[in-house]
Amino acid sequence: xxxxxxxxxxxxxxxGPYRYFYLMLIPVVIWYIIFCYGPMYGLVIAFQDYKITRGxxxxxxxxxxxxxxxxxxxxxxxxxxxTLVIAIYRIxxxxxxxxxxxxxxxxxxxxxxxxxxxxxxxxxxxxxxxIAASIVIAILSPDTxxxxxxxxxxxxxxxxxxxNPKAFRSILIVSDIWKEAGWNTIIYxxxxxxxxxxxxxxxxxxxxxxxxQMWHITLPGIRSTVIVMLILTIGQVMGTGFxxxxxxxxxxxxxxxxxIDTYIFRSVLADNKLSYAAAAGLLKSVVSTFLxxxxxxxxxxxxxxxxx
Amino acid sequence: MTIRKRSATxxxxxxxxxxxxxxxxxxxxxxxxxxxxxxxxxxMDSIHLWPRTISLAQYKLVFGNAEVMRSFGVSVIVxxxxxxxxxxxxxxxxxxxxxxxxxxxxxxLTMVIITMFFSGGLVPYYLLVRNLGLNNTFLALILPMAIxxxxxxxxxxxxxxxPLSLEESAKLDGYNDVQILVRIVVPLSIxxxxxxxxxxxxxxxxDYFQATLFIxxxxxxPMQVVLRQMIIQQxxxxxxxxxxxxxxxxxxxxVVVGMLPMLAVYPFIQRFFSKGIMxxxxxx
Numbered sequence: 001x002x003x004x005x006x007x008x009x010x011x012x013x014x015x016g017p018y019r020y021f022y023l024m025l026i027p028v029v030i031w032y033i034i035f036c037y038g039p040m041y042g043l044v045i046a047f048q049d050y051k052i053t054r055g056x057x058x059x060x061x062x063x064x065x066x067x068x069x070x071x072x073x074x075x076x077x078x079x080x081x082x083t084l085v086i087a088i089y090r091i092x093x094x095x096x097x098x099x100x101x102x103x104x105x106x107x108x109x110x111x112x113x114x115x116x117x118x119x120x121x122x123x124x125x126x127x128x129x130x131i132a133a134s135i136v137i138a139i140l141s142p143d144t145x146x147x148x149x150x151x152x153x154x155x156x157x158x159x160x161x162x163x164n165p166k167a168f169r170s171i172l173i174v175s176d177i178w179k180e181a182g183w184n185t186i187i188y189x190x191x192x193x194x195x196x197x198x199x200x201x202x203x204x205x206x207x208x209x210x211x212x213q214m215w216h217i218t219l220p221g222i223r224s225t226v227i228v229m230l231i232l233t234i235g236q237v238m239g240t241g242f243x244x245x246x247x248x249x250x251x252x253x254x255x256x257x258x259x260i261d262t263y264i265f266r267s268v269l270a271d272n273k274l275s276y277a278a279a280a281g282l283l284k285s286v287v288s289t290f291l292x293x294x295x296x297x298x299x300x301x302x303x304x305x306x307x308x
Numbered sequence: 309m310t311i312r313k314r315s316a317t318x319x320x321x322x323x324x325x326x327x328x329x330x331x332x333x334x335x336x337x338x339x340x341x342x343x344x345x346x347x348x349x350x351x352m353d354s355i356h357l358w359p360r361t362i363s364l365a366q367y368k369l370v371f372g373n374a375e376v377m378r379s380f381g382v383s384v385i386v387x388x389x390x391x392x393x394x395x396x397x398x399x400x401x402x403x404x405x406x407x408x409x410x411x412x413x414x415x416x417l418t419m420v421i422i423t424m425f426f427s428g429g430l431v432p433y434y435l436l437v438r439n440l441g442l443n444n445t446f447l448a449l450i451l452p453m454a455i456x457x458x459x460x461x462x463x464x465x466x467x468x469x470x471p472l473s474l475e476e477s478a479k480l481d482g483y484n485d486v487q488i489l490v491r492i493v494v495p496l497s498i499x500x501x502x503x504x505x506x507x508x509x510x511x512x513x514x515d516y517f518q519a520t521l522f523i524x525x526x527x528x529x530p531m532q533v534v535l536r537q538m539i540i541q542q543x544x545x546x547x548x549x550x551x552x553x554x555x556x557x558x559x560x561x562x563v564v565v566g567m568l569p570m571l572a573v574y575p576f577i578q579r580f581f582s583k584g585i586m587x588x589x590x591x592x
């Protein structure tokens with residue numbers, strides 16, 4: 001029925017009133033194309049023998065050569081395994097803590113005290129990982145650290161921590177909790193605040209005590225937020241932690257602490273293996289996407305909730 | 309609403325949170341105490357949780373140290389310029405994308421959200437910024453970080469909920485859409501804008517990664533890079549002529565100076581956090 005020309009004209013007509021918005025969007029769109037979609041296109045170098053002097057267009061394609069090399073790279077698989085293990089720790093140990101904190105923060109009735117606690121537990125989030133790692137080093141270092149001082153006072157033997165592969169993942173988990181667990185309560189606290197007060201009143205009338213209210217009202221109230229956050233966390237967990245690991249690790253703890261991102265970083269800056277590192281990054285993205293889809297599918301099946 | 313007296317449970321919960329709060333503040337307090345002790349009292353104690361005598365000597369050294377102060381200046385400039393630029397881009401993008409009915413809106417929003425899950429990764433990014441000729445310029449510390457999609461979406465969600473009637477009446481007064489944004493919408497959105505500006509400022513202030521990748525001249529290093537070299541890599545930057553014990557104290561004073569600006573600003577913005585700003589962010 002419709003004439004294509006009229007349709008075009010009507011699109012123009014529909015866009016007309018928004019011309020100022022399109023104008024404002026121009027720099028934003030250009031930025032996204034260059035800085036977000038440009039690197040996605042740049043991933044083709046994972047299939048090339050990329051030479052800086054030749055550029056993306058001039059370098060030769062080598063197919064899956066780098067991926068084949070990766071398969072036999074013992075250090076890559078060590079980093080791969082470490083990334084997965086640390087990710088599992090982050091999901092199982094670190095993720096639930098803000099949920100619990102938010103549930104119990106909600107039970108504090110003294111408003112000023114609650115505010116004070118929130119201010120304090122958000123604080124470490126604003127500290128950089130460079131500084132957080134500096135503080136961890138200051139506390140744990142042998143001879144001068146706080147822990148060493150405590151051990152000396154009680155005549156205990158000071159354990160080796162910073163250069164001990166067995167202790168490194170625990171240091172990661174504890175410092176992650178210290179820095180981010182408080183901040184991550186914010187989304188749950190906001191969700192709890194949006195629960196209708198009348199629900200609590202109804203539960204109270206039904207004879208629910210405060211634990212009953214927490215269990216039957218607050219927890220179901222934040223359920224979908226928790227699920228969404230869990231899916232997002234699972235989808236991004238393999239790409240988080242670079243700043244933390246990079247500032248805390250050293251060559252002695254590579255066997256348990258080196259993750260894919262730090263491995264890639266060293267391959268680029270120290271060894272200049274650009275195509276190879278890009279291939280490692282692509283492999284990580286594929287696994288990460290797989291985890292995201294898996295988490296989302298599992299959640300949609302089990303709880304009818306998902307993010308897409 | 310039911311009003312109850314403070315029960316035993318309340319006391320236990322509050323006690324537990326008090327303990328937790330102290331535990332979280334302890335590392336920060338520890339750093340502060342070391343930096344404020346006199347050299348003599350630092351040497352006398354092995355656990356530095358209370359300063360015997362307070363001295364600002366280390367801070368005088370920090371503020372007199374050319375290298376540390378130059379990096380502090382670099383960080384201040386990058387943070388101010390970067391935050392301003394980020395806010396300009398994010399407000400323009402977030403406001404425009406809040407206009408339901410604009411052709412292409414859905415598509416552009418999807419393109420934004422895709423970047424929250426997928427990226428080209430480090431290597432293509434590194435090559436891109438180098439090929440743009442940004443290395444060893446301050447632009448390398450700002451331009452690639454200009455937009456955080458998460459922040460843009462928070463702003464967009466806020467603007468969606470902005471009362472349309474205010475914008476319409478301004479239109480009747482002859483304002484165009486840009487004027488409406490600048491004169492009506494932005495002044496009435498200060499809580500959200502202040503919060504997002506803080507997020508960006510923290511990102512710029514705390515960044516060491518961009519500089520590690522793209523800056524090779526000492527003179528352009530931001531503070532976090534200098535702190536990293538000093539404490540984590542243990543290379544002596546500007547530590548000449550100090551004996552072993554005061555170096556520890558000097559480092560901790562630098563740590564305090566490196567984190568203080570953000571810790572000092574944040575409590576003023578914190579009152580805006582609770583107003584449901586974050587909640588819309590994950591609904592997209």
